[in-house]
Amino acid sequence: PEPSADPTLATALYELDLWLAPTLAAFTTHWASWGASDQRQLQQETERKHLASTLLELPFVNLKAAFARQRRVKQMGRRAALGAIGASPPGTRHRALDDALNICTLVPHTGLRFRR
16 A cells, blocks of 8 residues: 555554564564664553553564674664774765665674564
């Protein structure tokens, strides 16, 4: 389904659940972000607005913590982590696609193993 142009949180969560449904039926799925702030924000907003999110029912992976554990360093932001692996951060910070691409660059350096 095509996402709504400017959805409310309730609409966005509903559409996300529809989009995730086939994946959840076929795979054991986790969700991840760089740090725990996305998880905390989603938890707070869904509680405040009395909404449910399938995403919050899935196991969460903190990629920032995994990266730090793997490299035995303190947790760091995406830009510093990209520098630590010799990559330069393309794009603009806090732009969804650019952030997602930067995180994808970092995932192989977290020591985590993902299966299809």
